[in-house]
Amino acid sequence: MAQLEIDNLSVEFRTRHGVVRALESVTLSVARGEIVGVVGESGSGKSVTAYTVMGLNDEAAEITSGRITMGGIDLLAARPEALRELRGREMAMIFQSPRTALNPIRKVGKQIEDVLLEHANLPRRNLKKAAIAALARVRIPDPERRAEAYPFELSGGMCQRVMIAMALACTPSVLIADEPTTGLDVTTQAVIMDLIRDMSRSTRMSTLLITHDLGLAGEYCDRIAVMHAGHIVEIAATETLLDHPAHPYTRQLLAATPVPDSRLYSLTSIPGQLPDLRSALPPCRFSGRCERHQPICDERELPWAQLSPAHIVRCRFPL
Amino acid sequence: MLMMTLKRLMMAVPSLIGVVIVTFLLTRALPGDPAAYFAGPAANAASIANIRTTLGLDRPLPEQFVYYVNDLLHGNLGHSLTTGQPVLTDLIERLPASLELSGFALLFAVGVAIPLGVWAATRVNGPVDHACRALVTISAAFPTFFIGLLFVYVFYFLLGWAPEPLGRLNEIVFSAPPRVTGAYTIDALIVGDWRVFRAALAQLVLPAVSLGLFALAPIARITRAAMLEALGSDFVRTARASGLPAGKILIIYAFRNVLLPVSSVLGMVFSFLLGSNVLIEQVFGWQGVGAYAVSAVIASDYAAVQGFVLMMAILYVLLNLAVDIFATLIDPRVRFEG
Amino acid sequence: MSLIVLARNTGYAFGENRLTLAAAVILALLALCALFGPSLAPFDPLTTAAAAKLAPPSTLHPFGTDALGRDILSRVIVAARLDLGMAISAVALSFLVGLALGSLAGYFGGWTDRIVGRVMDTIMAFPLFVLAMGIVVALGNSVLNIIIATMIINLPFYCRFARSAVNVRRDLGYVEAARMGGNGSLMVLLNHIVPNILPPMMVQASLNMGWAILNAAGLSFIGLGVRPPTPEWGIMVSEGASYIISGEWWAFMFPGAALVLAVFCFNMLGDGLRDLLDPRKRV
Numbered sequence: 019m020a021q022l023e024i025d026n027l028s029v030e031f032r033t034r035h036g037v038v039r040a041l042e043s044v045t046l047s048v049a050r051g052e053i054v055g056v057v058g059e060s061g062s063g064k065s066v067t068a069y070t071v072m073g074l075n076d077e078a079a080e081i082t083s084g085r086i087t088m089g090g091i092d093l094l095a096a097r098p099e100a101l102r103e104l105r106g107r108e109m110a111m112i113f114q115s116p117r118t119a120l121n122p123i124r125k126v127g128k129q130i131e132d133v134l135l136e137h138a139n140l141p142r143r144n145l146k147k148a149a150i151a152a153l154a155r156v157r158i159p160d161p162e163r164r165a166e167a168y169p170f171e172l173s174g175g176m177c178q179r180v181m182i183a184m185a186l187a188c189t190p191s192v193l194i195a196d197e198p199t200t201g202l203d204v205t206t207q208a209v210i211m212d213l214i215r216d217m218s219r220s221t222r223m224s225t226l227l228i229t230h231d232l233g234l235a236g237e238y239c240d241r242i243a244v245m246h247a248g249h250i251v252e253i254a255a256t257e258t259l260l261d262h263p264a265h266p267y268t269r270q271l272l273a274a275t276p277v278p279d280s281r282l283y284s285l286t287s288i289p290g291q292l293p294d295l296r297s298a299l300p301p302c303r304f305s306g307r308c309e310r311h312q313p314i315c316d317e318r319e320l321p322w323a324q325l326s327p328a329h330i331v332r333c334r335f336p337l
Numbered sequence: 338m339l340m341m342t343l344k345r346l347m348m349a350v351p352s353l354i355g356v357v358i359v360t361f362l363l364t365r366a367l368p369g370d371p372a373a374y375f376a377g378p379a380a381n382a383a384s385i386a387n388i389r390t391t392l393g394l395d396r397p398l399p400e401q402f403v404y405y406v407n408d409l410l411h412g413n414l415g416h417s418l419t420t421g422q423p424v425l426t427d428l429i430e431r432l433p434a435s436l437e438l439s440g441f442a443l444l445f446a447v448g449v450a451i452p453l454g455v456w457a458a459t460r461v462n463g464p465v466d467h468a469c470r471a472l473v474t475i476s477a478a479f480p481t482f483f484i485g486l487l488f489v490y491v492f493y494f495l496l497g498w499a500p501e502p503l504g505r506l507n508e509i510v511f512s513a514p515p516r517v518t519g520a521y522t523i524d525a526l527i528v529g530d531w532r533v534f535r536a537a538l539a540q541l542v543l544p545a546v547s548l549g550l551f552a553l554a555p556i557a558r559i560t561r562a563a564m565l566e567a568l569g570s571d572f573v574r575t576a577r578a579s580g581l582p583a584g585k586i587l588i589i590y591a592f593r594n595v596l597l598p599v600s601s602v603l604g605m606v607f608s609f610l611l612g613s614n615v616l617i618e619q620v621f622g623w624q625g626v627g628a629y630a631v632s633a634v635i636a637s638d639y640a641a642v643q644g645f646v647l648m649m650a651i652l653y654v655l656l657n658l659a660v661d662i663f664a665t666l667i668d669p670r671v672r673f674e675g
Numbered sequence: 676m677s678l679i680v681l682a683r684n685t686g687y688a689f690g691e692n693r694l695t696l697a698a699a700v701i702l703a704l705l706a707l708c709a710l711f712g713p714s715l716a717p718f719d720p721l722t723t724a725a726a727a728k729l730a731p732p733s734t735l736h737p738f739g740t741d742a743l744g745r746d747i748l749s750r751v752i753v754a755a756r757l758d759l760g761m762a763i764s765a766v767a768l769s770f771l772v773g774l775a776l777g778s779l780a781g782y783f784g785g786w787t788d789r790i791v792g793r794v795m796d797t798i799m800a801f802p803l804f805v806l807a808m809g810i811v812v813a814l815g816n817s818v819l820n821i822i823i824a825t826m827i828i829n830l831p832f833y834c835r836f837a838r839s840a841v842n843v844r845r846d847l848g849y850v851e852a853a854r855m856g857g858n859g860s861l862m863v864l865l866n867h868i869v870p871n872i873l874p875p876m877m878v879q880a881s882l883n884m885g886w887a888i889l890n891a892a893g894l895s896f897i898g899l900g901v902r903p904p905t906p907e908w909g910i911m912v913s914e915g916a917s918y919i920i921s922g923e924w925w926a927f928m929f930p931g932a933a934l935v936l937a938v939f940c941f942n943m944l945g946d947g948l949r950d951l952l953d954p955r956k957r958v
Binding site: 072074102103104105106107110111113115118119120121122123124132133136137168170181184185 | 570571572574575576577578579580581582585589590593594597667668669670
Binding site: 360480483631 | 808896898916919
């Protein structure tokens with residue numbers, strides 16, 4: 019059963035230079051204990067989706083259609099105060115660049131205590147111990163001492179573990195990880211991702227992993243959703259997606275991703291650029307860059323093709 | 338903690354040395370004959386020669402410097418031509434009045450500028466934000482002495498709300514409280530004399546606000562900018578994602594990160610306050626060191642003027658030291674930079 | 676930046692920001708007053724007329740007359756020369772000396788940097804207005820010494836800016852290239868780095884002008900530098916101050932307003948220039 023369901027979500031941003039149609043008919047679900055990856059280029063709408071689920075969009079954002087439910091609760095209809103109570107307790111998010119994502123002048127232990135104070139029903143005198151326990155759970159060595167440290171005293175990987183500790187302190191049912199390992203070195207990446215996977219499995223947490231790294235998604239996710247210019251273009255089980263991609267964009271993404279024995283000349287890049295989301299857009303936003311493009315692609319509403327129970331693609335001419 | 342305070346103290350020493358050297362040069366390396374300046378405009382050749390030997394002005398400069406430092410260490414700043422007293426005595430007598438004035442001005446500036454800056458940042462482009470920016474821009478253009486006079490005209494002459502600007506207290510009606518700190522308001526509170534306290538406070542309002550208004554601009558500006566940056570920062574986003582209450586985010590996460598940039602601006606603010614103090618004391622007839630310096634300037638009372646410069650400089654160095662130490666307390670990163 | 680692009684950008688900046696344009700126009704008017712003051716003034720600023728003393732504003736005397744019967748409008752116009760002149764001279768001198776010292780310190784580092792740094796730190800260890808008072812009293816009460824004092828207290832501002840600007844550029848690619856081309860250090864500094872830092876320094880100068888005017892006016896307000904009967908805004912405010920409590924507001928108000936106008940316009944101009952050069956710096 020899906021813990022997190024995003025149904026036909028469309029989001030627009032009112033800016034000084036026009037209305038940006040950031041997301042259109044995004045449909046996605048994450049079951050309990052499942053890790054779903056969301057991949058795509060920068061600007062494809064991955065983070066906007068995440069922020070919309072968490073209710074963190076700024077005032078210029080307007081949700082023009084759709085529903086988001088988490089454990090049965092309608093998130094878009096919730097009052098801001100109710101949403102705030104859910105954040106940190108039932109749904110949590112971790113971000114890129116962990117050092118800047120932590121308060122630079124507050125000890126990390128204290129920052130975890132802040133979350134616990136707000137959401138966990140603990141008497142004040144137990145907060146410190148609980149914070150240290152949270153740090154221990156993310157396998158930080160010597161957690162009592164580390165809890166007294168400031169973010170600038172810790173490495174990037176350590177800071178990310180602190181953020182994970184904060185996010186998971188109240189064992190939420192949904193975790194959104196927005197590029198959690200970008201900027202960390204490869205060894206630390208693996209350690210952090212292993213940690214996220216272990217915690218997801220052990221607490222049966224629904225995890226949405228947002229990344230531009232298809233290789234990373236391939237290794238840690240159960241299913242992968244591919245986004246392009248605010249649209250979901252394909253969702254499939256990981257192996258299926260990597261071996262039998264159905265959307266032209268997915269195939270090009272794979273072709274552009276280096277694997278250990280790639281040769282430089284065999285790597286291709288995807289032609290063209292993301293379309294300007296302020297202008298009038300064709301039904302398929304990839305049509306300007308697609309080699310399989312036909313005139314009919316620009317005329318009518320873009321259909322969803324169900325290639326198999328777990329594999330859907332949004333294309334008139336899937337591969 | 339103690340080590341850091343000592344380290345900061347050590348860093349202030351070169352400034353103090355520099356200040357002493359400069360004030361020495363200002364009093365000795367004058368064009369013309371320093372002895373004539375110190376003897377005063379009414380002196381004749383004999384008294385000038387007398388002053389020259391008494392003050393050691395005929396010795397080589399390095400030797401003079403040694404005597405100068407020795408004098409300073411003994412609290413000897415020379416004698417005032419106008420009051421006839423030792424300059425140090427004059428200054429100490431009048432310093433509390435100036436500190437009281439500058440203190441209230443600072444309280445006013447900080448008390449208005451910081452909330453204004455925070456409010457403006459939380460409602461960007463709202464009416465408060467526009468008012469904040471307008472106030473900052475406009476108050477930065479007004480000479481302090483002009484603001485003081487303008488206030489006197491409007492609030493005393495036109496509206497009659499303020500008492501007559503004749504100094505710290507209307508000595509005809511009230512008598513100054515017994516001297517403990519030298520600040521009339523505090524001393525009145527100490528003895529519980531409410532009448533005098535209110536009267537002294539009433540005299541303080543206009544000069545303190547005039548002095549503080551110019552200082553308001555940089556503080557409000559930096560508070561607003563730093564608050565905006567904090568509110569848009571990654572760590573505030575994390576705090577929101579963690580569902581922390583809005584008040585906690587505003588104060589403990591956003592505002593505490595504003596204290597460091599604001600304290601960095603305080604150095605400039607103190608420089609301004611100590612300098613413009615002179616102008617405001619002149620306008621309001623405030624019996625502080627500033628007014629003392631101005632009458633010394635007019636009377637060519639060199640020892641008094643230079644004593645004033647030295648005292649203000651030392652005060653400024655100490656204030657900057659205090660700000661430095663404060664910065665280490667509020668921001669752990671500063672402690673590590675040394 | 677080519678001249679055409681600069682001119683076009685200036686047009687944009689001024690067009691977008693009416694306030695900056697208005698400020699520039701007013702400053703131009705003040706500059707006219709400074710240059711042609713005596714010819715523009717309706718009355719002789721020095722002629723006294725005891726009978727007409729402290730007359731309120733009227734059609735004959737739009738700004739009224741002062742305690743000695745002199746026309747205030749004429750005095751305000753003529754005073755522009757001294758107020759603006761003192762500030763511009765001081766800022767120009769500070770700019771040049773600060774640019775020179777700062778560039779040398781930033782480029783060569785080592786002892787040059789340490790000595791220049793110490794001198795600037797020592798100046799900054801004083802409350803600046805107080806230091807200016809001390810300098811004028813020590814050097815002698817004259818307009819020239821006001822300029823020198825104002826120059827000295829503004830020096831650290833330009834020196835530090837030039838120093839860090841040069842420091843940042845010293846190791847950039849084009850400077851390396853110039854050095855490898857065989858140019859001596861001083862030539863590299865003069866031909867390549869300094870022209871590059873001039874635009875942001877000019878922005879600093881225009882932002883600094885307002886402050887320089889306030890400083891000079893403050894010094895004359897307390898009786899330093901300018902002496903009566905010379906018309907100068909600061910001293911005029913001081914002269915007019917004693918009549919406030921009897922209600923004769925025009926004597927201090929108009930010269931004070933002239934000061935506010937000049938400083939405000941310089942600040943606006945400085946902000947406009949800064950936005951022109953780097954819109955990201957807007958705060």
